[in-house]
Amino acid sequence: MKISHTFILRNAGPMLFIFCFYVLFFSPIIFSDRLLAFGDGLTYYLPNFYSGILLWDPLIASGFPAAADPQTMTWYPPAIVLANLTGSWNLFVMLAYMLATYFMFSYVHYLTESLTGAIVAGFAFGLSGFMSAHMDHTSIIHSAVWLPLILLAVEKIRRCGSVGWLVIGAIALCCCALAGHPQIFVYTALLCCAYVFFTGFGTSTCMRQWKFFCAGGVMLLLGFGLAALLFAPAMELGNLSLRQKLSFNEFNSYSLPADQILGLLFPYLFGGSSACPFWQPYFGLWNHGELTGYAGLTTSILAAVGIVLS
Numbered sequence: 001m002k003i004s005h006t007f008i009l010r011n012a013g014p015m016l017f018i019f020c021f022y023v024l025f026f027s028p029i030i031f032s033d034r035l036l037a038f039g040d041g042l043t044y045y046l047p048n049f050y051s052g053i054l055l056w057d058p059l060i061a062s063g064f065p066a067a068a069d070p071q072t073m074t075w076y077p078p079a080i081v082l083a084n085l086t087g088s089w090n091l092f093v094m095l096a097y098m099l100a101t102y103f104m105f106s107y108v109h110y111l112t113e114s115l116t117g118a119i120v121a122g123f124a125f126g127l128s129g130f131m132s133a134h135m136d137h138t139s140i141i142h143s144a145v146w147l148p149l150i151l152l153a154v155e156k157i158r159r160c161g162s163v164g165w166l167v168i169g170a171i172a173l174c175c176c177a178l179a180g181h182p183q184i185f186v187y188t189a190l191l192c193c194a195y196v197f198f199t200g201f202g203t204s205t206c207m208r209q210w211k212f213f214c215a216g217g218v219m220l221l222l223g224f225g226l227a228a229l230l231f232a233p234a235m236e237l238g239n240l241s242l243r244q245k246l247s248f249n250e251f252n253s254y255s256l257p258a259d260q261i262l263g264l265l266f267p268y269l270f271g272g273s274s275a276c277p278f279w280q281p282y283f284g285l286w287n288h289g290e291l292t293g294y295a296g297l298t299t300s301i302l303a304a305v306g307i308v309l310s
Contacts, residue, residue: 018101022094036093041136048072052083068233070180071139075229096141101126103148129294139180146176147188157215166219173223267294
């Protein structure tokens with residue numbers, strides 16, 4: 001796929017704006033010699049990030065196949081590149097928010113050709129409650145950022161029949177897997193399959209539908225194949241995990257309960273806010289951050305307006 005000067009100029013502005021925004025947004029941390037690391041980010045992801053490509057860790061019990069654990073992000077390309085740079089952890093965390101915003105911006109702009117709508121959508125995704133609450137889980141946020149790029153690739157294939165975008169979509173799907181959170185990858189792959197299936201019926205002829213479905217299938221298979229570097233050892237390690245023996249109730253215990261669905265619209269309905277005079281201890285189920293799906297009041301209002309006007 002040949003990248004034109006027009007493409008570069010059209011995307012340079014949004015990329016620079018997004019980069020400057022997040023530098024300013026995170027400036028209280030990154031310009032104070034502190035780390036964007038706390039909780040699991042500090043105790044697990046940060047050490048693994050600077051360990052580089054570590055196949056076997058002899059310091060855990062009698063040894064541990066580190067590269068087989070998805071959350072070590074051993075084969076994740078951005079982690080491999082940035083881990084070799086001194087003091088790059090903050091940039092690695094920020095990169096998730098930058099990519100999430102830019103990829104969603106690009107996807108929505110391609111669909112709507114609305115610059116305003118694309119900017120709002122990009123920041124709604126990049127600054128959503130989910131992305132913010134999981135800042136200490138870098139495998140989660142880095143897995144999630146590839147979703148809009150995959151959907152953009154599907155749209156490019158559907159409208160242009162681009163082989164280049166088929167490759168980009170496969171690489172994005174692979175990166176989603178290698179980023180290290182299998183649950184997000186499964187959600188992304190399922191959504192991608194549904195997206196290919198339902199958008200495929202928008203093509204004008206049966207032959208074009210057939211070609212599009214085949215292209216979507218090839219993209220998925222190629223993405224899965226590239227990620228086999230992680231999948232093969234991870235499946236073997238997973239069979240040795242204690243979580244293989246979880247009961248259904250244990251497996252289901254961390255899901256979003258039906259009686260807390262309103263938290264998607266009112267994030268502090270069950271307490272947890274630090275703002276006075278509204279502060280109340282969190283009294284919902286197990287963990288406020290893990291159950292956060294709030295996307296912002298502006299996003300909710302615009303979504304409602306869009307539904308009414310569509």
